[in-house]
Amino acid sequence: MSNAPAEELQTQEIDLTAANQVIDKFLTLPGNLMPVLQGIQEEYGYVPKPTIDLVAERLNVYPSQIYGVLTFYAQFHLKPRGKFIIRVCVGTACHVQGAERIVETFFDKLHIGHAETTPDLRFTFEKVACLGACGMAPLAMVNDDTFGKMTVQKVEEIVADYGQRPMK
Amino acid sequence: MVNLTIDDKKVTVPKDATIYDAAKSAGIRIPILCHDKKLHPFGGCRMCLVEVEQMKGRLIPACTTPVTEGMIVKTTTPEIINARKLVLELLLLKHPVDCPVCDAAGDCDLQNLTYEYKVNTNQFTDEKFNHKIDYENPLIERDMNRCIHCGKCARICDEIVSFGAYTFINRGIEAKMGTEFDGPLNCEFCGSCVSVCPVGALVSRPFKFKARWWSLNKVKSVCSYCGTGCQLTLGVKGNKVLTTVYDENQGFHNGQLCTRGRFGYQFVNSDKRLSTPLVRKNGRLEPATWDEALAAVAEGLKSAGSDAVAGLVSPRLTNEELYLARKLFKDVLGSNNLDHSAGYAHSALSHGAMESLGFAASPSTVTDIQKSDLLLVVKTDAYETHPVLGFEINLGVKRKGVDLRVISDKKGKLSRLPKAKTYVYKPGNEILLVNALAKVIVDNNLTDPSAMGVAGLEEYNKSLEGYSPAQAAEVCGIAAEEIIGLATDYAKADKALILLPLGLGYPGHDKALAQALINLALVAGKIGKEGSGVLIMGEKNNSQGAVDMGVYPAGNGKGATDIIASCAAGATKALYVVGENPVVSYPNRKKVADALDKVGFLVVQDLFLTETAEKAHVVLPACSFAEKDGTFTSVGRMVQRVRKAIKPIGASRSDFDILNELSSRLGGASFADSSQVFVEIAREVAGYNGLTYDKLGDEGALVPVAVKGRFVPVAASPVKAEAGKYALVTGSALYHCGTMSRFGQGPMHVCPEGYAEFSREDAAVLKIQDNDLVKLTSAGAEINLKAKVNMRMPKGVVFAPYHFGEESINNITDGSPVTWVAVSK
Ligand code: SF4
Ligand code: SF4
Ligand code: SF4
Ligand code: FES
Ligand code: FES
Numbered sequence: 001m002s003n004a005p006a007e008e009l010q011t012q013e014i015d016l017t018a019a020n021q022v023i024d025k026f027l028t029l030p031g032n033l034m035p036v037l038q039g040i041q042e043e044y045g046y047v048p049k050p051t052i053d054l055v056a057e058r059l060n061v062y063p064s065q066i067y068g069v070l071t072f073y074a075q076f077h078l079k080p081r082g083k084f085i086i087r088v089c090v091g092t093a094c095h096v097q098g099a100e101r102i103v104e105t106f107f108d109k110l111h112i113g114h115a116e117t118t119p120d121l122r123f124t125f126e127k128v129a130c131l132g133a134c135g136m137a138p139l140a141m142v143n144d145d146t147f148g149k150m151t152v153q154k155v156e157e158i159v160a161d162y163g164q165r166p167m168k
Numbered sequence: 169m170v171n172l173t174i175d176d177k178k179v180t181v182p183k184d185a186t187i188y189d190a191a192k193s194a195g196i197r198i199p200i201l202c203h204d205k206k207l208h209p210f211g212g213c214r215m216c217l218v219e220v221e222q223m224k225g226r227l228i229p230a231c232t233t234p235v236t237e238g239m240i241v242k243t244t245t246p247e248i249i250n251a252r253k254l255v256l257e258l259l260l261l262k263h264p265v266d267c268p269v270c271d272a273a274g275d276c277d278l279q280n281l282t283y284e285y286k287v288n289t290n291q292f293t294d295e296k297f298n299h300k301i302d303y304e305n306p307l308i309e310r311d312m313n314r315c316i317h318c319g320k321c322a323r324i325c326d327e328i329v330s331f332g333a334y335t336f337i338n339r340g341i342e343a344k345m346g347t348e349f350d351g352p353l354n355c356e357f358c359g360s361c362v363s364v365c366p367v368g369a370l371v372s373r374p375f376k377f378k379a380r381w382w383s384l385n386k387v388k389s390v391c392s393y394c395g396t397g398c399q400l401t402l403g404v405k406g407n408k409v410l411t412t413v414y415d416e417n418q419g420f421h422n423g424q425l426c427t428r429g430r431f432g433y434q435f436v437n438s439d440k441r442l443s444t445p446l447v448r449k450n451g452r453l454e455p456a457t458w459d460e461a462l463a464a465v466a467e468g469l470k471s472a473g474s475d476a477v478a479g480l481v482s483p484r485l486t487n488e489e490l491y492l493a494r495k496l497f498k499d500v501l502g503s504n505n506l507d508h509s510a511g512y513a514h515s516a517l518s519h520g521a522m523e524s525l526g527f528a529a530s531p532s533t534v535t536d537i538q539k540s541d542l543l544l545v546v547k548t549d550a551y552e553t554h555p556v557l558g559f560e561i562n563l564g565v566k567r568k569g570v571d572l573r574v575i576s577d578k579k580g581k582l583s584r585l586p587k588a589k590t591y592v593y594k595p596g597n598e599i600l601l602v603n604a605l606a607k608v609i610v611d612n613n614l615t616d617p618s619a620m621g622v623a624g625l626e627e628y629n630k631s632l633e634g635y636s637p638a639q640a641a642e643v644c645g646i647a648a649e650e651i652i653g654l655a656t657d658y659a660k661a662d663k664a665l666i667l668l669p670l671g672l673g674y675p676g677h678d679k680a681l682a683q684a685l686i687n688l689a690l691v692a693g694k695i696g697k698e699g700s701g702v703l704i705m706g707e708k709n710n711s712q713g714a715v716d717m718g719v720y721p722a723g724n725g726k727g728a729t730d731i732i733a734s735c736a737a738g739a740t741k742a743l744y745v746v747g748e749n750p751v752v753s754y755p756n757r758k759k760v761a762d763a764l765d766k767v768g769f770l771v772v773q774d775l776f777l778t779e780t781a782e783k784a785h786v787v788l789p790a791c792s793f794a795e796k797d798g799t800f801t802s803v804g805r806m807v808q809r810v811r812k813a814i815k816p817i818g819a820s821r822s823d824f825d826i827l828n829e830l831s832s833r834l835g836g837a838s839f840a841d842s843s844q845v846f847v848e849i850a851r852e853v854a855g856y857n858g859l860t861y862d863k864l865g866d867e868g869a870l871v872p873v874a875v876k877g878r879f880v881p882v883a884a885s886p887v888k889a890e891a892g893k894y895a896l897v898t899g900s901a902l903y904h905c906g907t908m909s910r911f912g913q914g915p916m917h918v919c920p921e922g923y924a925e926f927s928r929e930d931a932a933v934l935k936i937q938d939n940d941l942v943k944l945t946s947a948g949a950e951i952n953l954k955a956k957v958n959m960r961m962p963k964g965v966v967f968a969p970y971h972f973g974e975e976s977i978n979n980i981t982d983g984s985p986v987t988w989v990a991v992s993k
Contacts, residue, residue: 057959062326062332064332065332067346068335072336
């Protein structure tokens with residue numbers, strides 16, 4: 001499934017003011033790469049490519065190494081993320097309780113795949129490992145809201161509900 | 169020292185040695201995959217596992233474990249062999265094992281060790297990698313399916329090259345060696361990563377499917393691009409140079425090369441090479457026999473008469489050839505009108521060092537770089553002119569904590585090194601700045617006692633009046649405190665080395681600048697100590713040799729500028745150009761071209777029909793360095809052997825052959841071969857005394873010098889800016905050297921054409937972006953170049969490289985250090 005608009009967004013002009021401010025804050029701190037990247041992600045919701053080049057230049061680190069760090073730690077995102085992050089657990093308990101069907105239904109309804117974001121930047125979908133609430137399997141989360149005993153019906157409700165919420 | 173026992177052998181090694189080093193010194197081979205003597209230990213592959221009596225219970229990686237007193241090491245027990253087999257099995261599990269189509273076959277550590285350890289079965293099964301192969305550039309193919317994750321490519325690109333193209337990306341089973349955004353490789357293409365890759369994950373594309381590694385004839389020689397003097401090994405088959413073969417034991421640089429040396433050899437077998445002599449008939453260059461062409465040349469040079477004949481001979485030739493050229497002019501034609509490199513690109517050595525030190529060479533050598541405490545790089549980034557010396561600087565700074573200071577009219581790659589400090593002065597004011605540094609030293613009683621005994625000190629001290637840091641600050645645009653700080657640090661450093669890169673692209677005051685720097689080094693007492701002094705870096709592979717062989721005007725002889733002028737005036741009637749391309753590389757293209765159009769008889773001897781050769785009456789096809797025996801003398805005076813790897817291409821003949829035959833046709837001496845000339849050089853040329861080809865061997869030999877310094881005051885006046893104009897400074901593109909690199913695939917991929925670099929501020933004002941075509945105008949002439957916008961250029965300054973024939977920068981330059989240009993879109 002295509003994620004084209006989200007990718008296009010990456011190549012668009014990005015206002016680097018916030019990134020520069022984050023860098024200013026940590027500039028003299030030893031080992032400042034992680035806090036800078038975390039700060040940037042907090043500001044932009046992800047780490048846009050132009051900010052990587054900026055960090056490389058200002059902290060005098062190779063862009064390749066920054067990319068290595070960003071892809072090593074799961075906490076970082078290189079693409080814009082949706083306002084609502086839907087996570088569906090595919091851990092053992094949830095798997096046994098039919099998590100795969102839930103996943104498929106989300107794919108179907110949202111027209112995106114795992115780790116992808118809808119073109120309108122409303123939803124990002126992710127499969128995740130055990131969320132630690134196996135009693136409620138199969139389990140889904142939307143941002144901090146938890147949904148237990150998921151069904152196909154519930155998927156539709158979630159998509160409809162969050163699909164209407166304001167984006168701001 | 170530490171004593172230990174390895175495989176029952178007693179070994180004594182320095183205490184910072186590893187078990188691997190210790191074994192190696194005792195002639196015991198421990199297999200390695202991720203270790204490289206040039207790089208920081210990594211300890212990732214576990215191929216080098218050994219057993220240590222004192223650490224029983226587990227196997228120890230030899231490459232990362234330091235030796236300790238009394239250690240008892242076993243390198244091949246059945247357990248170790250099994251462990252190594254297991255390492256190999258695991259690597260082979262995901263590796264495609266496509267050796268039949270892999271260019272590394274025969275030179276692959278994985279293949280060789282698999283064979284050695286007889287790993288013909290695998291107890292595991294798994295899917296192979298399925299990574300996309302990077303075919304995006306014409307030089308390096310990256311097939312990460314073959315990668316064994318040794319990390320050497322990333323380490324060399326970081327530690328030595330300081331480019332940092334690679335890193336491990338992603339996690340877990342997805343982890344691989346990759347680039348930023350896992351994109352195609354886009355770097356300097358020095359090929360260092362290809363050289364160290366133990367398998368075929370990184371291979372040279374120009375060599376792909378050209379020959380099996382073991383079928384290559386490997387010939388040791390010297391790179392024919394810049395003056396660094398990198399040794400290289402040519403991979404030859406069927407009279408073709410097919411590749412350069414990496415040999416980690418070659419030269420001070422451990423086999424490292426830059427993109428010119430590594431990927432620039434294609435000019436040798438280029439189909440654009442001249443294949444036959446050409447003689448102008450009815451206004452056109454027509455093929456001719458050698459006999460006809462040489463008869464015409466002999467007649468033409470002789471009939472012009474000794475005053476009216478002149479020569480411009482390239483420092484790309486061997487010492488033997490340059491010596492012959494000098495002899496031909498001086499002894500046979502009776503002329504001193506002989507020069508090279510536009511007359512200025514050697515003057516720092518031939519005149520500057522000569523007057524100030526008593527010899528026309530650097531008092532220091534390349535191995536001083538890493539031994540220094542403080543490096544002062546002057547005028548331009550030594551990296552762009554001499555990349556492998558740039559590697560030495562990188563290593564000095566990163567490994568040995570060398571304090572790097574750059575004074576230049578722009579920033580360069582070296583400016584980005586950790587803790588490096590760059591002082592950007594307004595173009596053309598470098599001598600003024602250097603004098604101000606000296607003034608600080610003198611005024612603050614930092615003059616070294618050794619300077620007291622040097623001739624001319626008093627006069628020199630007086631000459632520094634008017635160069636106070638405050639005055640210099642005003643002119644150079646560098647704060648006075650910075651100037652004082654730099655001068656003080658330089659003076660106080662125990663060992664401080666000045667690096668002065670030269671080149672046709674850096675016209676202006678080479679001689680004066682060299683002298684100002686030598687004065688500075690003398691007053692601070694920096695000459696004559698290891699890791700200290702001045703390294704004047706000639707541009708071409710044999711720039712130092714050309715000076716040593718005296719290929720510049722002696723007595724009343726004319727230098728290059730006068731030769732060109734006298735061609736225009738009709739006073740020079742015959743001009744013999746060997747390997748130089750003045751039309752493109754000398755300042756003021758129109759003046760040079762007109763002069764060459766006027767001269768009655770123009771002979772050009774070259775590999776290619778250059779812009780200059782097109783104007784000739786006779787064109788003689790010469791040979792490349794790969795077709796020659798002889799010697800080059802590098803920066804820092806290292807004489808090294810060049811060895812013939814292939815037979816001359818087509819009907820071409822070596823410059824040696826041609827000069828030798830001309831000499832004998834004109835009644836002069838004739839030599840049997842280059843070694844015979846070298847015997848005479850060893851007799852006649854100071855410093856070369858006693859050298860023989862045998863003595864040079866693979867290592868080469870350092871020409872000794874005896875410093876007899878004296879102060880030669882150098883005056884400098886501030887360069888006046890022209891209102892509304894930009895200061896154009898020219899120079900070398902990192903990937904090119906002279907005009908020959910235009911026939912090398914590597915340099916032409918990375919930098920195919922000229923460009924003009926602007927600061928971001930100027931670009932914003934001029935509303936230009938990368939790749940916009942901009943027009944530079946000066947004195948009525950104009951050229952159009954693509955723009956590059958970046959952070960390294962200061963406001964008001966434009967940089968453009970000189971190598972290219974189209975829209976060549978010498979259309980608008982006239983040999984001054986700064987050209988004031990108007991810029992428009
Ligand atoms: S070619 Fe040179 S610059 Fe490019 S990745 Fe390899 S080592 Fe680095
Ligand atoms: S590409 Fe080659 S050098 Fe780089 S990690 Fe892989 S095997 Fe090692
Ligand atoms: S061009 Fe210079 S630095 Fe590059 S490989 Fe050749 S001699 Fe070495
Ligand atoms: S397996 Fe899904 S919450 Fe534990
Ligand atoms: S060679 Fe020692 S761990 Fe790789």
